[in-house]
Amino acid sequence: MAVQLLEVKKMGKSMSLKMIVISFALMTMSGITMADQHRNYDSSMLDAGKQLFQAHCAVCHGVLAEGTVENWHLRDENGKFPPPPLNGTAHTWHHSVGSLFNTIKNGTISIGGNMPSWKDRLSDDEVFSVIIWLSSLWPEAIYQAWMERNNS
Numbered sequence: 001m002a003v004q005l006l007e008v009k010k011m012g013k014s015m016s017l018k019m020i021v022i023s024f025a026l027m028t029m030s031g032i033t034m035a036d037q038h039r040n041y042d043s044s045m046l047d048a049g050k051q052l053f054q055a056h057c058a059v060c061h062g063v064l065a066e067g068t069v070e071n072w073h074l075r076d077e078n079g080k081f082p083p084p085p086l087n088g089t090a091h092t093w094h095h096s097v098g099s100l101f102n103t104i105k106n107g108t109i110s111i112g113g114n115m116p117s118w119k120d121r122l123s124d125d126e127v128f129s130v131i132i133w134l135s136s137l138w139p140e141a142i143y144q145a146w147m148e149r150n151n152s
Ligand code: HEC
Pocket: 053, 056, 057, 058, 059, 060, 061, 080, 081, 082, 083, 084, 086, 090, 091, 092, 093, 095, 100, 103, 104, 108, 109, 112, 113, 114, 115, 116, 118, 130
């Protein structure tokens, strides 16, 4: 996974998932099964993602992205949704890499939500690292469903 994640950095958000998926195909063809390899993310990117998440996101989304409220479906008194868990138990995996990237960069305040924008605080690489770390937490079935959505 190290090589393809470097490619992700080089190619930018629109190509990222395609590269990952192509890499899976290559690994499968070369006899390494996806199950063995596909979560074998670049460890420096994972570490960076984890640290960035702890520093910037955990306050609202929980240290292990487990969420900080009892019911993330319930709007607050201002009609806004609380921060959902991002650990695979909510619906983060419904969104493509590109869409998660945009949500994190832009936040949701401009569209009536409560999530701050990270545009001026996190670089593209840093946002990708965080997404990679988050997806590393997801159970296998959720992760596979996310890959299929991203690839369709
Ligand atoms: C001040 C609290 C706060 C902080 C800090 C915060 N978020 Fe959020 N986040 C939210 C809220 C609230 C939502 C729900 C969307 C909305 O505003 O309606 C959300 C939604 C999201 C979503 C969409 C989840 C989904 O399932 O659709 C992602 C992804 C996300 N946040 C990632 C991050 C990341 C990564 C960071 C750190 C860089 C971060 N958030 C920091 C409050 C926060």
